[in-house]
Amino acid sequence: MNNNETQVALSHVNQQGEANMVDVTEKSLTSRTATAQGFIKMTPQTLALINQGENKKGDVFAVARIAGIQAAKKCSDLIPLCHPLMLSKVQVNFVIDEKLSQVKVTSLCRLTGQTGVEMEALTAVSVACLTLFDMCKAADPAMEIFGIKVLTKEGGKSGSWQAKA
Structure with a gap:
């Protein structure tokens, strides 16, 4: 770590180095929102199957949306x-x-609560991508999931944050 960096304490590890669920009891209820993104790359033929609604497993986007x-x-x-x-x-x-x-x-993902929703936004994107993979793997087992990240977060003590472009 150089002189311009500050060390950030890990909130999920206690003084003894043990896993610890953070106590949010005293935190104020605030509106909180997070957005995330991810990508799945596939062959043009597989993308065409999805676009034309010709995937044998059904409506790929509807199932992936519900899964997310x-x-x-x-x-x-x-x-x-x-x-x-x-x-x-x-x-x-x-x-x-x-x-x-x-x-x-x-x-x-959005709520009014005492803790943020970044993990929920990331989980939604991850599972939606995994579901797209599952529904299309027979046509394209070499698909690639990548670029999963938080884009924005709003609310709470730390306020708003946005990923760098």
């Missing part, structure tokens, strides 16, 4: 130290890029 929403709701069951949250909004969207033969998956 469900995943955000189940995040605390998947990530051990995440708090169970009462999400008020989960949205999963898809943008097809025929030129790059890929799909951009985005999510938005």
Whole structure:
């Protein structure tokens, strides 16, 4: 670490180095929102199957959207130290890029609560991408999932944050 960097304490590790669920009891209820994105690259033929609704497993985007929403709701069951949250909004969207033969998956998660929703947004994108892979793997087992990251977060003590372009 150089002189210009500050050391950030890990909130999920206690003084003894043990895993620790952060106590948010005293934190104020605030509106919190997070967005995330990820990509899945595939062959042009596989993308055409999706676009034309010809995938044998059915409506690929409808199933992946529902999977992403469900995943955000189940995040605390998947990530051990995440708090169970009462999400008020989960949205999963898809943008097809025929030129790059890929799909951009985005999510938005929102609530009024005591902790952020970044993990829920990331989980929604991850599982939506995995579902796209699952539904298309027979046609294209070499698909690649990449670029999963938080884009924005709003609310809480730390306020707003946006990923660098």
